[in-house]
Amino acid sequence: MTEQKEKKLEDIKKEAEQKKCTVQKALYFIEEFLAGPMCGKCFPCSCGSYEARIRLKRLVGGSAANDDIVSIRRIASNMIEASMCKKGKDTAKFILDHIDSKEFSEHVSGICSSSECMEHIKYIIVPEKCTMCGICLEVCKDDAIIGEKKKTYLSGYHPFEIAQKRCTKCGDCIKVCPTEAIILVDAKVKEAVGV
Ligand code: SF4
Ligand code: SF4
Ligand code: SF4
Numbered sequence: 001m002t003e004q005k006e007k008k009l010e011d012i013k014k015e016a017e018q019k020k021c022t023v024q025k026a027l028y029f030i031e032e033f034l035a036g037p038m039c040g041k042c043f044p045c046s047c048g049s050y051e052a053r054i055r056l057k058r059l060v061g062g063s064a065a066n067d068d069i070v071s072i073r074r075i076a077s078n079m080i081e082a083s084m085c086k087k088g089k090d091t092a093k094f095i096l097d098h099i100d101s102k103e104f105s106e107h108v109s110g111i112c113s114s115s116e117c118m119e120h121i122k123y124i125i126v127p128e129k130c131t132m133c134g135i136c137l138e139v140c141k142d143d144a145i146i147g148e149k150k151k152t153y154l155s156g157y158h159p160f161e162i163a164q165k166r167c168t169k170c171g172d173c174i175k176v177c178p179t180e181a182i183i184l185v186d187a188k189v190k191e192a193v194g195v
Helices: 009-017 022-035 043-061 066-082 086-099 102-108 135-139 172-176
Strands: 121-125 182-186
Touching (some): 022 086, 043 086, 043 102
């Protein structure tokens, strides 16, 4: 069995910073730290880092409450104080450096302003921009797009819609729409088409 090489902290930091969403950055950092692997020698880190990961996942997954942010802050503060190694302290510091961003509290309300957390966003079709060309229908593997291709000799066609329950948020449709009629919005937005 090949032994996994431990990633340098600077590399984890660089990779985490590539994420757009602040909560995703913190989650990425702690997941990489735990994959390290974390040695488990000191209590605040060995228990706290797992607990912080659970709560960060709740934020990303849309099931978090304000208590989760309070707990993540407490865990990171304890880790900074009581961790025996630099890696533990720096992981906690990275979280504390990001936790005051308004993105954390927005995630509790179901908003990811970077559109990176899939549970917080949805794809919709802007009716005014849809020309009913049918290209998106052909690429959607999940049969989530509802609509009938426009025929020039017929009138009364409706713009296409996305059935949210079937959409797996793969993003294939947005890449092919020639009129940029497909957009990403906050999952809580009620669109005019009512899907
Ligand atoms: S802070 Fe460092 S020494 Fe302590 S459990 Fe975490 S990784 Fe191990
Ligand atoms: S690809 Fe765009 S314009 Fe064409 S049907 Fe789909 S949403 Fe409408
Ligand atoms: S995001 Fe993917 S699953 Fe959803 S409608 Fe577009 S192509 Fe279909």
